[in-house]
Amino acid sequence: MLLPHLKKSLDYKMEQDIKQIIQDAIYAPSGENCQPWSFRISGATINLFNLPERDQSPYNRGQYGSYVAHGAVLENIKISAEQLGYRVDIKLFPEPSNKNHIALISLEKLSTSIEKPILYGAIAKRVTNRKPYEDTLLSPLELDELVKSISDNSVKILITQKNSDKKTLAEIGSLNESIMMSNEFLHDFFFSHVTWTKEMDEQKKIGFFVDTLELPLPAKKLFKIAKNWKIVKFLNKFGFSKEVGKQNAKTYTSSSGFGILSIKDTSPESFINAGMALERIWLTATNLGLNFQPVSGLLFLVYAVKLDGTAQFSKNQTDLIDKGYETIKKTFQVDSSENVVFMFRIGHGNIKPTARSSRFNVEDFIQVA
Ligand SMILES: Cc1cc2nc3c(=O)[nH]c(=O)nc-3n(C[C@H](O)[C@H](O)[C@H](O)COP(=O)(O)O)c2cc1C
Structure with a gap:
């Protein structure tokens, strides 16, 4: 589905790319799978916000767990944007008085092709596996x-x-x-x-x-x-x-x-x-x-x-x-x-987890400025 407001302000290809980048971002892990984020898009920039109400957990005092989860989101954004041929600039806490404004991410489409990140393919496969593993040593x-x-x-x-x-x-x-x-x-x-x-x-x-x-x-x-x-x-x-x-x-x-x-x-x-x-x-x-x-x-x-x-x-x-x-x-x-x-x-071990946790739809996280 296309994002109607975006269609007016950005070219179609970039709209598709930003949606893909955010889709990849939200595969990130979060404490209790609370997904405490929202994304506001303005032109070629993405503003990442923390939603403290999503995680009122005793394990998230000081929002430290959510900050870790936002770090994982930002890493996914970097990898996904590079995969699509963008240079990424991340400014943490662009509004010093607003600790929930986690980052301002600027994307610049490169005219020359860059090396594809080797971690891209792992983003959607990454999972928390709580089964017992084999105890053989890592090489x-x-x-x-x-x-x-x-x-x-x-x-x-x-x-x-x-x-x-x-x-x-x-x-x-x-x-x-x-x-x-x-x-x-x-x-x-x-x-x-x-x-x-x-x-x-x-x-x-x-x-x-x-x-x-x-x-x-x-x-x-x-x-x-x-x-x-x-x-x-x-x-x-x-x-x-x-x-x-x-x-x-x-x-x-x-x-x-x-x-x-x-x-x-x-x-x-x-x-x-x-x-x-x-x-x-x-x-x-x-x-x-x-x-x-x-x-x-x-x-x-x-x-x-x-x-x-x-x-x-x-x-x-x-x-x-x-x-x-x-x-x-x-x-x-x-x-x-x-x-x-x-x-x-x-x-080690070819031990697939029995189930994976769900995610909200990407559209649920996106606002267009
Ligand atoms: C800050 C943080 C702390 C976490 N702590 C634990 C933990 O102690 N034990 C655990 O089994 N999973 C932990 N997780 C994993 C999350 O429960 C998991 O990422 C979430 O349920 C989504 O599942 P997924 O990683 O399979 O996508 C943690 C994740 C984050 C980001």
Whole structure:
């Protein structure tokens, strides 16, 4: 379908190209698949906006998760525009007083042909895969490709494949799920974002479609019951939340390795840069046929604790979050001045995810100035 207003102001080819670029942009990952973006087109520029109301999650305090997602959108825009023969200029936060105006993206059609980006084909294929992977080691070539995929010196990537590190990081990563099952606020938030059938997911188009969570059969049955906090609270007397953590840790350990991204400061710009780097690594992993899952819940809870304090978390939970964060830094020997903002697991195996999350239609995101 053509965008009627655009047709008047831009030539037909450019209209098609901009629509394609935004179509590619919205394949980006976002926390709970909340897709917190909108695009305002004005001539050959695209203004990217954050929609904070889309993600009121405790995992998105300070909008840090959304900034990472916007970084991934911007990386997709860059790659897609290059594929179509445009030079791209990105200005972050063009209106200093408006933190929701994420970027002003100027496109310039080049008259000479440029090299096609190798990551383009991976944009639509990239997916969060929550299944257990094979735990065979990544080859030096695969590791090199992943590390080299980041061109921005301000974001550091570190990957470990040591068994002892994997065990530690799987346990720390799964603390997120055990804390979630022992905290009414996190529990209720999570379950209110689960879509229970394909029809429901296609209608809502945001949140966690239950089939993407890859729950093993016994857990799948219990999962429906677990949406009732009173039942979970009762089951926790018998160690339920710890058991949930243990099961998740088992899946997380079934990986070749874990990786982290770290940045020097926690400014919105740095989180966006981390998101751009994340997308490049994830697309590179996709091209290499590797499976990939963010294991970042605990890292985003660090900001929930910082900004919400003890209002939402018990002393025991804040201690677990703080110690978990420090353990991640220690395991990767990250300098104390660095901030770890993302963790992921990665691994071999021809293991297709059972389902993919939905997206809104591209037209739903676009306004024409
Ligand atoms: C900032 C951020 C944090 C995320 N954290 C997690 C996580 O801790 N665990 C997880 O399984 N997925 C996580 N995801 C993946 C999203 O849930 C996923 O991108 C979204 O549901 C869309 O699915 P897709 O990646 O398959 O397109 C995260 C994504 C982003 C952008």
